[in-house]
Amino acid sequence: MRIVRLANFVTTHSGGLRTALRNLGEGYQSAGHEAVLIVPGRERSDKMTSQGRVITLPSAPLPRTGGYRVMTGRRELTELLDELEPDRLEVSDRTSLRWTGGWARNRGVASVMVSHESLAGLLGVWGVPKRDALADKFNLRTAEFFDQIICTTSFAAAEFRRLGVPNLIEVPLGVDLDGFHPARYDEAVRERYARPGELLIAFASRLSSQKRPELAVDTIAALRNDKVPAVLAVAGDGVRRAALAYRAARLPVRFTGHISDRSAVAALLASADVVLAPGPVETFGMTALEALACGTPVVVNETSALPEVVGDGGVGVPGTPEGFAEGVRRLMERPEADRRAAARARAEHFGWPQAVDGFLRAHGALPEVALAGRQRPVAVLRPAVPRPAGPMA
Incomplete structure (x- = not known):
């Protein structure tokens, strides 16, 4: 089965979505399907990778987004989709690529939309009035x-x-x-950022307003004011970098920039005492889960989805410097062996094989016999909405 996937807002520096796309594509390939991914980029390319065929279409950058690009040429994308003749369509952008659901409907291709964010939450972050009503209208149309x-x-x-x-x-x-994995702990990495007796806190994310990186910096200020010898390593880059550096000028905060080597990211996460995930509208939080897998507990924003993801491997707190500082203290009150074991144990509930199975089931591309003896993801399957024919919108 040929599964064609579309995604905007993917760059060489993007984190969670890029990671998810790669692992799902590799899983589809391993299951015997043909995976094709179409993403925006600086120039056109077409190559075979571990996640299948990856096609990049030249696309204009979005201003003030840290390098994100969006495929806006409907004619070019339509011609490409017609040429590829997918058996299934999977879309990871419910705004600018929603129209492709109409393309699939008109050609009898089964389609899946992956909602990677809370639209109402994002509208709230952007200060849009009547966000719930607007999100409801948009979400109904998407469904x-x-x-x-x-x-x-x-x-x-x-x-x-x-x-x-x-x-x-x-x-x-x-x-x-x-x-x-906890084995990624590296004393040399820890010594790079923290002196003996100091508490090493890490924040690894795109530096954009949606991720609330300033809250990580302010948490260090709150901890230092309470005489807690905490230091912060910020791994990532983005439009907020200069403002954050100014905000952290008198604090023990070190900016690493974007780290492309995943093993280096794992070493930082495993060597930290606590990882912060302050984003208020995170709907899964890949970095938080990677920290748990490294045996490092996480303090998360209680308004996001992350409390249900991290479970007892972390704590959910109010999105304030004082709230996050208290969360750090609560975690550090637990014996180190206990808090690290709890973090790793929680991450072990989230393997990629289970996720791939769940996505393939949504596509109707996983024979039930193949699931015998395998752990299934939590999924609620309901009949699809009957879709009348009509123009793409």
Whole structure:
């Protein structure tokens, strides 16, 4: 079966979405399917990779987004989709690529939309008035255009569930349990950022307003004010970098920039005492899960989906410097062996094989016999919404 996947907002520096696309594609290939991924980029390319065929279409950058590009040429993309003749279509952008659900409907191709974010939450971050009503209207239209809607957490699914959307499936994503492992702890990495007796806190994310990186910096200030010898390593880059550096000028904060080597990221996460995930609208939080896999507990924003992801491997707190500082203290009160074991144990609930199975089930591309004896993801399967023919929108 040929599964063609479309995704915008993917760059060489993007984290969670890029990681998810790669692992799902590799899983599809391993299951005997043909995976094709179409993404925006600086110039056109077409290459075979471990996740299948990856086609890059020249696309214009979006200003002030840290390098994100968006495929906007409908004619070019339509011609490419017609040429590829997919058996299944999987879309990871419900804004600028929603129209492809209409393309699939008109050609009799089964389609899946993956909701990687809470639209109502994002609208709230951007200060859009009447965000719930606007999100409801948009989400209903999206559900009508696609055979299945996949959400990775109950948090992300809530805005569809409240509308009674019947074609909704919950499938948790996964984490690389081998690449991100407590064995990645490296004393040399720890010494690079913290002196003996200091508490090493890490924040690894794109430096954009959506991720609330300033809260990580302010947490260090709150801890230092309470005489806690905490230091912060910030791994990532983005439009907020200069403002954050100014904000952290008098604090023990070190900016590493973007780290492309995943083993180096794993070493940092494993060598830290605590990892912070302050984003208020995170719907899964790949970095938080990678930290747990490394045996490092995480403090997360209680308004996001992350409390349900991290479980007892971390704590959810109010999105304030004082709240996050208290979360750090609570975690550090636990014996080190206990808190690290709890973090790793929680991550082990989220393997990529289970996630791949869940996505393939949504595509109707995984024979039930192949599931015998395998752990299935938590998924609620409901009949798809009947979709009348009509123009693409």
